[in-house]
Amino acid sequence: MNVEQLRQSVKAKWLGYYRENRSWLIRLGVWVNCEGQRRPSSSFILATLSILEPHLTQMMPLVVDLSTNPDRIVAALGLNFNPDSELSELEALNQAEDDPADEPLRMLPSGATDAVNPAIAPSPSRRSAMIDEDCRGIRRSAPTEPLRE
Template sequence: MNTEQIRQSVREKWLTYYAENRQWLSRLGVWVNCDGQRRPSSGFILATLSVLEPRLAQLLPLVVDLSSNPDRIVMALGLNFNPEEQLDKVSEGAVNETTNGSRKLLPAALHEINIQASQVPMKAPAQIDEDCRGSRDRRD
């Protein structure tokens, strides 16, 4: 089992899921600030991915035995980023690369979902964030 493949897979699945559900997730009260990044809480991300990525669901019992800190797990998976910003970057990259004549292939579903999500009027994002302190305060 290649850990980089799992990281890439969970990243793609998380961004696709977020894009599909962006309209309500951006307003849900699960947002935190963790090491300078605004993102949904680690528990929310891990619970979602345990359903979306079967390989991760198989690994999580072992990972939790090693570290019960969900913030550290999310960081180790490379998911400590703001999904709103990532989707905007993917969208901008697709536009820039097609206007320059060269094309970079994006995962088809993510690209299609981005277009659909951008056509839906967005409501205001959640304004109150929790503070993520778990990555520094607890020792495992």
């Protein structure tokens, strides 16, 4: 698999996973603003893709030797985008190219729904969602001064 095929594969799998799980992902505290894009944190994206794309898992030792910055890895994979905006654009393109009576855009299945056992899966850390290398979380911080009565 060449690099461009890998980029297309991870993008399709990421968007398919996001589309299927959007209802709870939008409420999860993993969202950051990175280089002007609102998206889940790089660590979250890479962890998800490590399950969805076996070719990426095989390449990760080499990739991490080249850069330990998850934001740079996500950008190099072509995934520094807002998944909601990207899905909207793809659906608009699909409707413009196809007859409206045709089926809507279909993404590759995630394949990860059966792989995780919630009884043994570790609980996620909120700290990594707030600080993800070069990107900042979008949560509002607590006021620095105490409230006066």
